[in-house]
Amino acid sequence: MDASIFGNTPLQQCSYLSEKYQCHIYIKKEYFNPNHTAKDRVAWYMVKDAITKKLIKPNDTIVEASSGNTGIGIAYLAKQMGYRSCIFVTRNCSKEKLKSLQALDAKIVLCENSNGPLDKNSTQYQARAFTKINNNSYYTDQYNNPENCRAHYETTGPEIWEQTSRKITHFFAGIGTTGTISGIGKYLKEKTQYIKVVGVEPKGSILAQYKATGRVIKSDTEMEKIEGIGRKFVPGIINLKAIDQIIQVERTRTIQTAMDYYQHTGMLAGFSSAAVLTGLEDYCIDNPVDSRDHIVLLFADYGDRYLNSLYHTLNIKKTAYDEKFS
Numbered sequence: 001m002d003a004s005i006f007g008n009t010p011l012q013q014c015s016y017l018s019e020k021y022q023c024h025i026y027i028k029k030e031y032f033n034p035n036h037t038a039k040d041r042v043a044w045y046m047v048k049d050a051i052t053k054k055l056i057k058p059n060d061t062i063v064e065a066s067s068g069n070t071g072i073g074i075a076y077l078a079k080q081m082g083y084r085s086c087i088f089v090t091r092n093c094s095k096e097k098l099k100s101l102q103a104l105d106a107k108i109v110l111c112e113n114s115n116g117p118l119d120k121n122s123t124q125y126q127a128r129a130f131t132k133i134n135n136n137s138y139y140t141d142q143y144n145n146p147e148n149c150r151a152h153y154e155t156t157g158p159e160i161w162e163q164t165s166r167k168i169t170h171f172f173a174g175i176g177t178t179g180t181i182s183g184i185g186k187y188l189k190e191k192t193q194y195i196k197v198v199g200v201e202p203k204g205s206i207l208a209q210y211k212a213t214g215r216v217i218k219s220d221t222e223m224e225k226i227e228g229i230g231r232k233f234v235p236g237i238i239n240l241k242a243i244d245q246i247i248q249v250e251r252t253r254t255i256q257t258a259m260d261y262y263q264h265t266g267m268l269a270g271f272s273s274a275a276v277l278t279g280l281e282d283y284c285i286d287n288p289v290d291s292r293d294h295i296v297l298l299f300a301d302y303g304d305r306y307l308n309s310l311y312h313t314l315n316i317k318k319t320a321y322d323e324k325f326s
């Protein structure tokens with residue numbers, strides 16, 4: 001596998017947002033990776049590590065619990081490199097992601113939830129259980145695998161630092177496994193003590209409380225669904241020192257933000273990217289920014305993965321092809 005196909009994604013200033021907030025705002029466009037998400041980097045690091053440590057051999061099955069994107073990265077590598085893949089996803093995984101997994105020959109297992117290794121109906125529990133009873137399978141386990149953070153510490157962090165000519169003052173990312181923010185935040189904090197690293201998650205997730213109090217507060221509040229981000233358990237790889245603050249956003253407002261961004265830029269932000277935009281708006285209410293600030297927003301994927309969910313209200317004209325084959 002040629003590692004140079006992963007990463008080195010563009011960072012582009014967004015004139016709409018820069019004008020709106022009167023500072024420099026850049027988008028780190030992770031959808032320029034081969035499978036159009038930041039998770040390509042993570043999948044590559046985890047698989048490379050397993051191969052180096054001789055934990056997998058040709059024809060073995062690589063197993064992952066995923067909201068879809070890491071699974072797609074794993075399935076792609078498995079197909080390219082002579083392995084099989086088995087991906088545990090939740091029932092609300094987008095149709096577009098499921099189709100991509102199918103196209104990559106992944107075995108797909110639909111689970112009730114993604115509530116962590118203690119819940120028998122979760123993707124994480126089921127993935128581990130599958131690996132235990134199936135010889136010749138290996139669980140990459142993005143929630144506990146340090147390669148998840150390392151991928152971002154060694155690649156995305158340095159790219160952002162150089163692409164902003166070392167001027168970055170704020171970094172925003174959606175958080176799920178926390179690999180992105182833990183890896184990039186660690187790198188940037190080693191470079192500058194002035195950086196503010198802000199995570200964004202949906203209402204009902206537990207990581208904002210955990211960051212603020214150091215405790216997990218059990219709550220029955222249902223988590224608002226924003227694909228890719230939000231968890232009811234603390235991922236093993238979280239690096240709290242790399243994160244300054246975690247902001248919670250509402251699903252309905254995030255959908256509205258995505259629509260506004262689309263109206264102004266013509267771009268379809270991914271669901272978690274729209275959450276990042278909402279988090280930025282809330283952050284700026286309490287923490288005014290000015291023309292000296294250089295803010296980077298990580299867009300983990302693109303809105304074409306959510307045409308049937310986030311963007312289902314858009315009036316996308318059906319083509320003759322759709323009429324014939326839908």
Ligand SMILES: Cc1ncc(COP(=O)(O)O)c(C=O)c1O
Nearest residue numbers: 175176177178179180228272300
């Ligand atoms: C679209 C999207 N955004 C954000 C995230 C969260 O990134 P991380 O798991 O590194 O915290 C994910 C994770 O799967 C994702 O798929």
